[in-house]
Structure formats: structure tokens, C-alpha cells
Amino acid sequence: MAHSANKLEGVRIWAAPESTRVVFDLSTPPKYTHFTLTSPYRLVVDLDATSTAINLSKIENNSKLVKKVRVSKPPKKGTLRLVIDLVKPVKSNLFALSPTAPYGNRLVVDLEGGNGSKQTAVSQPKEQLRDIIVAIDAGHGGDDPGSIGPSGIYEKKVVLQIAKKVEAKINATPGMKAVMTRTGDYFVNLNKRSEIARNSKADLLVSIHADAFTSPKPQGASVWVLSMRRANSEIGRWLEQKEKHSELLGGAGEIIQNTDNEQYLAMTLLDMSMDRSMAISHNIADDVLSNLGKVTKLHKHKPESASFAVLKSPDIPSILVETGFISNHKEERLLTQREHQNNIANAVQRGVVRYFEANPPVNSLIASRSSISHKVKKGESLSVIAHRYQVSVASIKKANKLKSNTLRIGQNLVIPRA
Known part of the structure; x- marks a missing residue:
């Protein structure tokens, strides 16, 4: 015995x-x-x-x-x-x-x-222009090391270092503020990560990871967004939790709780919220990918969609950035280097800033700034530029006193606020 x-x-x-x-x-x-x-x-x-x-x-x-x-x-x-x-x-x-x-x-x-683990919400005085809040999530942590590189480097350590660099760059951007889901080597439950973002009134959640594969060959960064299948099952789950409705839907949640058709109304509002946040996630993922492509090899050139738990909030646009393959000898070494970590963090920050400058929330400081300028690149038309900044062709023509739709490469355009 x-x-x-x-x-x-x-x-x-x-x-x-x-x-x-x-x-x-x-x-x-x-x-x-x-x-x-x-x-x-x-x-x-x-x-x-x-x-x-x-x-x-x-x-x-x-x-x-x-x-x-x-x-x-x-x-x-x-x-x-x-x-x-x-x-x-x-x-x-x-x-x-x-x-x-x-x-x-x-x-x-x-x-x-015992007093619950409430993350302090970032409260803004009413009527005051607010910062855009970006929640930054370093994957894994504590007893969950994540993937382990060939020389024994833990994913949890590398992604926290990169996440802290992204945090510093977001905080150095006027009109933006970062909130971390974890600040040290401990594990945060996956549902809790979304909750921290929501309690902080985040406009975006960016989760930072490092990929791994059974063979050391694959390499390159990628950006993931929530798959539609996961999105629909999440909506179903939220609908079953009536007490969550007002939290998710703001004031509308309070009103619909007293109606017979609550279920249908909640579903419609959640659907709209999900559609909006998924569209935003896709656009930000595009911007982050194009910036990552300038500083590191890409594994996939378009955003991928998957059922990652950390991406599942129907009301918060969320992206997951795989910074590279820790299972690849060369990338494992790169991912531990300060300069490469800085380049990755810059690319993430630039992608996020580029999106929010083009599409700032109405009551934000960034929205209050003057119109942005855009330098015309090869292959860009007025309709392509209008679509990118979510404004009409007519408004661009009016702001730039354009008589026709013809543009020339290198031309500087004023993009009016949406």
C-alpha cells in the first residue's frame, strides 16, 4: 500500500x-x-x-x-x-x-x-470628452504557462512583456487609455477578462498571445476575430442570463425587462450590438495586420476567425493577436528581444490608433479634434477612401472642393468627421 x-x-x-x-x-x-x-x-x-x-x-x-x-x-x-x-x-x-x-x-x-473582485471602472465626468479605453489582455499567466518554446521560454512571460509595451504606447497616445487584464504572473479566468474590459467601459479588447505548433516550421504573426458560430451561441447564453441584460444593453436593458416580448427585443438589440462589434473587430484586425506586416513575417494575411473564449463578448469589439510562433526557433528568439517586442507593440498601437482616428466614438477627445488628412496611394479611389473612413464620397468632395472624382497619387485629402 x-x-x-x-x-x-x-x-x-x-x-x-x-x-x-x-x-x-x-x-x-x-x-x-x-x-x-x-x-x-x-x-x-x-x-x-x-x-x-x-x-x-x-x-x-x-x-x-x-x-x-x-x-x-x-x-x-x-x-x-x-x-x-x-x-x-x-x-x-x-x-x-x-x-x-x-x-x-x-x-x-x-x-x-470576499468583497468581489471588482476592477475599478474608468469613470468619466458626464458631458466631458472621454478617452478611448483599450483593454489589453496578456494571455495565460500563473499556473498556465501557455505554449513553451524549444529553449524553454514560456508564452505567458513573453506576452506580458509585449502587452506592457502596448499599454505604455496606448497611454502615451493623447485621447487614449489602456487597462490591463493582468499586470503580473497570475492567471485570470477567461470570463473575468471580458468582465474587466466591460467594467472599465472598454471600446476594444486586444488579447496578446504567441502561437505554437507540433512542428517547428510554421512562423509568422496573425490576428483573430470571433467566429460567427461562436458569436451566435454566445448570444443564446447571454439571453438565458436575464440579470446580464441591463449590463450588456445599457439603459435599454432596464426598459425591456418589464415587457412580454423581452426575449425578442433583447435578441434584436444583442444582434445589433454583436454585428457592430464584429464589424469593428474586423476593421481593427485589418489595420493591425497591415502594420504587423511591416515589422514581422505574417502567417496569415487576412484576419482569421475562431472560437477563442476571450473574444466572446457580444458588446465589446475584440481581437486576438498571435505575435508569432514560439515553437519556431527563430521566432522564439525574436519574441524575447526587446527591439522586436517594441516593433510588435508599435504595430498593434498604430493599427488601433488608425482605426479610432478614422472612426472615433462620438463623445471622445479624438472625435473632437480637427479633421484627419489622407495621402492618396496607388490604386485608391474616392469610394475606397470613403469606405475606409466610413464617410460619404460627397462629404470628401465637399471638404476638398473637388469638381470630379479623379485623384492623383500623393494628393492630400481632408477627411471630414463621420
Whole structure:
């Protein structure tokens, strides 16, 4: 019996600003029970037929919720009793994970602070011109390393470095403000990422990742948007959650809650919201891709669509940027270089700025600026330029006092605000 016993081989504590994940590394899948105690607050985890030789007092811990993890007297022989001493009452969620590189069997304990983990919304005084808010999401984090490059580089580390550079560039753009879904090495639940963006009243969510493949050959960056199939199933899910309607639909949600046809009305409004945000996502993806193509090899030259969970908000335009293939030796090396990371971050920022300068939200600072100018490139016609900036051909002709539709390469046009 003794030889088949489980072993606790390590404990890791990943602290986020308002939550903490404690991970127990085990030699085999765990059999466990748990309960909480008050005065003082503790979470007790009993692991059947488990032993440990590790010194729990040496664990790194920067959590605001966990004081320490310790071993306590077991209820019966062979059980390993672990006690997580807590700073305050928390919501806990425990689940086992099977091995995925670089980790083996794990028992995960997710702890949420009692006051909920509200991301502070970026509030603007009424009537004042506001900044355009861009939520920047660095993929993976904490116990989820993402893909691992041939030399052992973790995706979670590289994408956080790039995301922080994008954040700095967005914040340095007048009329724009960045909000990060994670600022350190911890995991943020995928639904929570959209929630942080929504609580911050984000105009756009940009998720940063690094691709991987079973062979080291593929390389190049790509940009993804939500697939229509995922979009429709998400609308269905939102409709089932009536309490979410007002959050999603703003004031309209309050009104439709008291009508018989609420379901149909909500569906129509959500459909319109989804169509609008998907169209915006596509346009931004195009702009970001064309800028990425100037600084790195592209894997795909058109935006791809897929069912990534982080792209699923019907009300927030969202794009996912695969910065390159971490599984490719050359790109793995590039992705760790500061200059290349800077180039990628510049391309993302330029693509985002280019879109919002052409299509600024009505009450934004950027919309209040004077008209933008456009230099005519080879192959561009008035209708192509009008479509790009979402304005009419007539308004461009009027703003530039054009008598005909003929343009010349290099000509500077004033583009009136939509």
C-alpha cells in the first residue's frame, strides 16, 4: 500500500490583485475533501493516502488573502491535512488538473476576496470628452504557462512583456487609455477578462498571445476575430442570463425587462450590438495586420476567425493577436528581444490608433479634434477612401472642393468627421 501513496511534491502561490491561486503539485491524481473554519479564517484540505517531505514555511507568498500554508494534525493515519491560513473570509473553488507540460498532477485552490473582485471602472465626468479605453489582455499567466518554446521560454512571460509595451504606447497616445487584464504572473479566468474590459467601459479588447505548433516550421504573426458560430451561441447564453441584460444593453436593458416580448427585443438589440462589434473587430484586425506586416513575417494575411473564449463578448469589439510562433526557433528568439517586442507593440498601437482616428466614438477627445488628412496611394479611389473612413464620397468632395472624382497619387485629402 505504501508504494502507491500520493506525494505532495510542491506548493505554489499565485497572487492576483483580488484573488489567489494555490497549487499543490502531486505525484498521482488527488483524492481530497475540504472545509472552512472561522475565528481565525482557514481553509482545510485533507489529501487521502498522501505524504510530503517539503518545508512549507519556505514557500514564496505575496498574496493579500493567504497568510501561510501549513501541515496540521491529520484526522486519521495516512491523510495529509493542509491548512491555508486566511486574512479574511474568501470564496473557494477546488479542482484537480491532470498533467500538462511543464506540470504533473495538481490540486488547484482558487480563492476570491470576499468583497468581489471588482476592477475599478474608468469613470468619466458626464458631458466631458472621454478617452478611448483599450483593454489589453496578456494571455495565460500563473499556473498556465501557455505554449513553451524549444529553449524553454514560456508564452505567458513573453506576452506580458509585449502587452506592457502596448499599454505604455496606448497611454502615451493623447485621447487614449489602456487597462490591463493582468499586470503580473497570475492567471485570470477567461470570463473575468471580458468582465474587466466591460467594467472599465472598454471600446476594444486586444488579447496578446504567441502561437505554437507540433512542428517547428510554421512562423509568422496573425490576428483573430470571433467566429460567427461562436458569436451566435454566445448570444443564446447571454439571453438565458436575464440579470446580464441591463449590463450588456445599457439603459435599454432596464426598459425591456418589464415587457412580454423581452426575449425578442433583447435578441434584436444583442444582434445589433454583436454585428457592430464584429464589424469593428474586423476593421481593427485589418489595420493591425497591415502594420504587423511591416515589422514581422505574417502567417496569415487576412484576419482569421475562431472560437477563442476571450473574444466572446457580444458588446465589446475584440481581437486576438498571435505575435508569432514560439515553437519556431527563430521566432522564439525574436519574441524575447526587446527591439522586436517594441516593433510588435508599435504595430498593434498604430493599427488601433488608425482605426479610432478614422472612426472615433462620438463623445471622445479624438472625435473632437480637427479633421484627419489622407495621402492618396496607388490604386485608391474616392469610394475606397470613403469606405475606409466610413464617410460619404460627397462629404470628401465637399471638404476638398473637388469638381470630379479623379485623384492623383500623393494628393492630400481632408477627411471630414463621420
